[in-house]
Amino acid sequence: MSYFQSLKDSITCRDAAEQYGLEVNAAGMARCPFHEDRHPSLKLGWGFHCFGCGAHGDVISFVSRLFGISAGDAAQKLARNFGIPVHLRGPPAPLALDSASDLERWVTFAKTVLHRYYDMLVTWKQELQPASPEESWHPLFVEALQRQADIRELIHILEFGSKQEQQEIYTHYRKTVITIDERIRGYEHT
Ligand SMILES: [Zn+2]
Known part of the structure; x- marks a missing residue:
């Protein structure tokens, strides 16, 4: 098991x-x-x-x-x-979420997720753009239009921002990142 x-x-x-x-x-x-x-x-x-x-x-x-x-x-x-014994290989488990190393781990995770999502948005924007004004817009094309700039901004802050800025991104966007991660994995499995 x-x-x-x-x-x-x-x-x-x-x-x-x-x-x-x-x-x-x-x-x-x-x-x-x-x-x-x-x-x-x-x-x-x-x-x-x-x-x-x-x-x-x-x-x-x-x-x-x-x-x-x-x-x-x-x-x-x-x-x-819950005090359940864990036998993990590799480095020891992280401590509380508010420690500096936990933030670093989260930033690494978030950057990976957001980069993958950004690449998807770029692909959708290129491949799903409507061929004529009459054609209805593909929802993923619309999503790319709406989110590409925001996601690029988030990645930028995670890459180059201060610890405090990264902490703010964690505070405000951690749920967004998880939702995106689940969604990306959904696409990869279909
Ligand atoms: Zn609910």
């Missing part, structure tokens, strides 16, 4: 939600942290599913989205917080 699978079999999304401060009611429902949720629409069990925004996944993707960290970091965080 893989390390990820053993975590998924040991910790429910409900356990994780309560550990990280979400209020879960008797029916296993909580207010969803992934959209503006006034009434509990997130169902938590061995997985999670939101009836409001459609977010869903397993305990690792739940923690990954909640903190805006990679799946690997989410798994390590779960193992640490």
Whole structure:
């Protein structure tokens, strides 16, 4: 059994939600942290599913989205917080997210994700542009138009910005980066 699978079999999304401060009611429902949720629409069990925004996944993707960290970091965080022994090769697990080395790790991860996404946007913009004014626009072409400049700016700050600027990007865009990462992997698997 893989390390990820053993975590998924040991910790429910409900356990994780309560550990990280979400209020879960008797029916296993909580207010969803992934959209503006006034009434509990997130169902938590061995997985999670939101009836409001459609977010869903397993305990690792739940923690990954909640903190805006990679799946690997989410798994390590779960193992640490739930006291599950981990046998990892390589360097020791990172400490709290607010440490300098954690920020560096996140910046490296975010740069990789954003570069891959940027390359996709460039391709979509070139290959999907409408041939005539009458032709309706491909949604991915529109997305490329809307996001290319912003993504380029984010990459620029991550590459050349100060630690404080990088920290601000983490604060404001960590969820965006995770969403993009999941999306990119979706494309790569189809
Ligand atoms: Zn939701």
